[in-house]
Amino acid sequence: MQSAAEEDKGRLDYQRGKKLNEEYYIISVHDNAEKATVTFTAYELESSETFSLPYSYSELDALFKHNEELSNPANRDGRYEWVVDRLDFPPVSDGGVKRLTLAAEPTPEDIDGSERVAAKKVPTERMSYAERQKQRQEMERMDERRSQSIAQKTEKARKAFLAELQEKRRLEQLKAAARMQRIGEERNERREREAMQKRLKDEKTRRYDDNDKKRQERVQNLETERQQRDLARIIAIIQQDAQDKKVMSMRLEEARERKREADQARQVAELEEKARLNKLDERRDIKIGERGERQKVKDDEYLTRRQQDIDYAARVRQEKQERKATYLYEQAAKRATQLKEKHEKAEAWERLQDQRTRAELKREHDRSMLAYSHIEELRSKKQKDDAEANARKMAALEERKEREAKEAEALGEQQKIKSELEQRRNRNIGAREALREQNHLQYVENIRNEKTAKALADKEKQAALDNAKAKSREQRQEDRKARKEQEDSIAVLNSSREENMKAREKARALKVVEQRKKMEEEGQRTKIEAEAVKKQKKLLEQEKVAKAREEAEQKKVEWERLEAARAGNIQKKETDRNKKEQNRLQEDKAAAKS
Numbered sequence: 001m002q003s004a005a006e007e008d009k010g011r012l013d014y015q016r017g018k019k020l021n022e023e024y025y026i027i028s029v030h031d032n033a034e035k036a037t038v039t040f041t042a043y044e045l046e047s048s049e050t051f052s053l054p055y056s057y058s059e060l061d062a063l064f065k066h067n068e069e070l071s072n073p074a075n076r077d078g079r080y081e082w083v084v085d086r087l088d089f090p091p092v093s094d095g096g097v098k099r100l101t102l103a104a105e106p107t108p109e110d111i112d113g114s115e116r117v118a119a120k121k122v123p124t125e126r127m128s129y130a131e132r133q134k135q136r137q138e139m140e141r142m143d144e145r146r147s148q149s150i151a152q153k154t155e156k157a158r159k160a161f162l163a164e165l166q167e168k169r170r171l172e173q174l175k176a177a178a179r180m181q182r183i184g185e186e187r188n189e190r191r192e193r194e195a196m197q198k199r200l201k202d203e204k205t206r207r208y209d210d211n212d213k214k215r216q217e218r219v220q221n222l223e224t225e226r227q228q229r230d231l232a233r234i235i236a237i238i239q240q241d242a243q244d245k246k247v248m249s250m251r252l253e254e255a256r257e258r259k260r261e262a263d264q265a266r267q268v269a270e271l272e273e274k275a276r277l278n279k280l281d282e283r284r285d286i287k288i289g290e291r292g293e294r295q296k297v298k299d300d301e302y303l304t305r306r307q308q309d310i311d312y313a314a315r316v317r318q319e320k321q322e323r324k325a326t327y328l329y330e331q332a333a334k335r336a337t338q339l340k341e342k343h344e345k346a347e348a349w350e351r352l353q354d355q356r357t358r359a360e361l362k363r364e365h366d367r368s369m370l371a372y373s374h375i376e377e378l379r380s381k382k383q384k385d386d387a388e389a390n391a392r393k394m395a396a397l398e399e400r401k402e403r404e405a406k407e408a409e410a411l412g413e414q415q416k417i418k419s420e421l422e423q424r425r426n427r428n429i430g431a432r433e434a435l436r437e438q439n440h441l442q443y444v445e446n447i448r449n450e451k452t453a454k455a456l457a458d459k460e461k462q463a464a465l466d467n468a469k470a471k472s473r474e475q476r477q478e479d480r481k482a483r484k485e486q487e488d489s490i491a492v493l494n495s496s497r498e499e500n501m502k503a504r505e506k507a508r509a510l511k512v513v514e515q516r517k518k519m520e521e522e523g524q525r526t527k528i529e530a531e532a533v534k535k536q537k538k539l540l541e542q543e544k545v546a547k548a549r550e551e552a553e554q555k556k557v558e559w560e561r562l563e564a565a566r567a568g569n570i571q572k573k574e575t576d577r578n579k580k581e582q583n584r585l586q587e588d589k590a591a592a593k594s
Contacts, residue, residue, distance in 0.1 A: 010039070037056050042100050087102060193487055196484075233444070241531065244433075295382065313364065423539075433532070463506075
């Protein structure tokens with residue numbers, strides 16, 4: 001059991017000495033009524049350690065459940081004696097904890113046949129009451145005698161134990177004095193050894209610090225040189241890229257300027273052609289307008305003459321009607337007397353008038369049909385002239401479309417050939433730049449590998465020199481400190497371990513430097529590849545933009561041409577519609593007059 005000296009164990013009820021495993025212990029029994037526990041404590045005289053075994057009241061009663069003599073809780077001493085006789089320390093393995101336990105049988109040191117009386121069974125069959133009373137009294141007296149004998153033996157054992165305890169204490173004091181003396185000597189030796197180890201450790205630490213400082217300075221110098229080289233290479237790459245961009249921008253600017261000049265020349269030619277065509281269209285429209293005016297004047301004159309003729313005929317007819325009415329009125333008196341003759345004459349006259357009127361109407365109709373046929377001939381002639389003019393115009397338009405299509409196709413072929421040549425040139429330039437950069441990286445890698453191999457060889461030589469110096473120094477230390485082989489062996493082991501740690505640290509540092517170098521090279525290679533891809537994308541985007549601009553310009557030209565054609569068609573349709581409307585109005589007017 002673990003030590004429980006700090007806990008409140010309660011009142012001391014029982015105490016005695018006991019020898020267990022060749023060691024002397026003082027066994028104490030404490031009763032704590034508040035916690036209802038009984039604690040058995042063993043105090044070892046040799047090491048002053050205390051071991052406890054606590055029991056609750058119920059657990060303690062359970063130990064004596066089958067023992068009639070000790071089942072009574074009032075028999076405390078008997079119970080304590082029974083438990084103390086069976087206390088023992090079981091064997092423990094290396095690193096185990098020593099515990100106080102209760103054995104199943106009394107421990108061998110407490111078994112003594114001369115001092116213990118075997119318990120006899122008292123017969124109770126076929127005994128009278130008096131015999132049983134007498135036997136009970138004898139047993140009581142026997143218990144008293146046994147208690148007295150136990151008390152005498154306990155006192156005797158206690159005195160012997162105290163005497164032995166005094167002797168043990170004297171021996172313990174002597175042992176403690178010798179132990180303290182030995183502890184002082186060991187402490188002095190340990191202090192000397194620790195001082196020696198501290199000096200060795202300080203010397204090694206100082207040497208390691210110097211080596212580490214040198215290594216740090218060397219690594220810092222190498223990093224500074226590598227950074228300078230990387231910076232110079234990056235600056236060269238940036239300058240080369242700026243120069244390439246400048247050359248490319250100059251080329252692109254020249255190409256744009258050439259394209260701009262070609263576009264301007266083409267636009268000027270198109271504007272001149274458009275102005276010429278517009279001038280021709282204006283002259284054609286003027287001629288068509290003049291001819292239309294002349295035709296309109298002629299039509300108006302014809303219509304005026306015809307209207308005058310119709311008015312004259314109507315006026316003559318009206319005069320005839322008036323003369324007829326006057327004559328009929330004058331002859332009314334004559335017809336009254338000669339009604340029949342006059343009636344017949346009037347009928348004959350009317351027939352003659354009707355025939356004359358029909359003849360007049362027929363002549364008027366013939367004249368109208370002749371005028372209509374003349375107008376139709378003029379109209380058909382005009383339509384034929386318009387159709388021929390339109391055919392010539394459409395032929396001229398088709399010819400111009402074919403010519404413009406051929407020119408656009410030739411221009412597209414030229415632009416396509418030029419873009420393919422530009423793409424091939426850009427790809428060749430990118431391939432040559434990538435090959436040049438790869439060769440440059442390979443050259444830099446070879447130089448770096450050679451320098452690294454040389455640095456590693458120098459470091460190995462320095463390490464071998466350091467190892468030789470360390471070995472000679474250790475040999476001199478062994479010769480000088482032969483009486484302390486154990487300390488020297490420990491120092492050698494520590495030195496070898498430190499050397500291994502230094503070698504591992506050096507290998508780790510070299511590995512880290514190599515990994516960092518590889519990462520930087522990989523990053524530089526990735527950056528160069530990204531720059532090449534970016535440049536290629538930029539060139540492709542510029543080509544796409546130029547192609548889109550050319551297509552937009554071609555679409556714009558085609559749109560303007562289509563708009564001009566549509567405007568011409570609309571103007572033509574408007575003119576035709578106006579002419580048709582004028583003809584229709586003139587026909588309606590002529591019909592109304594007739």
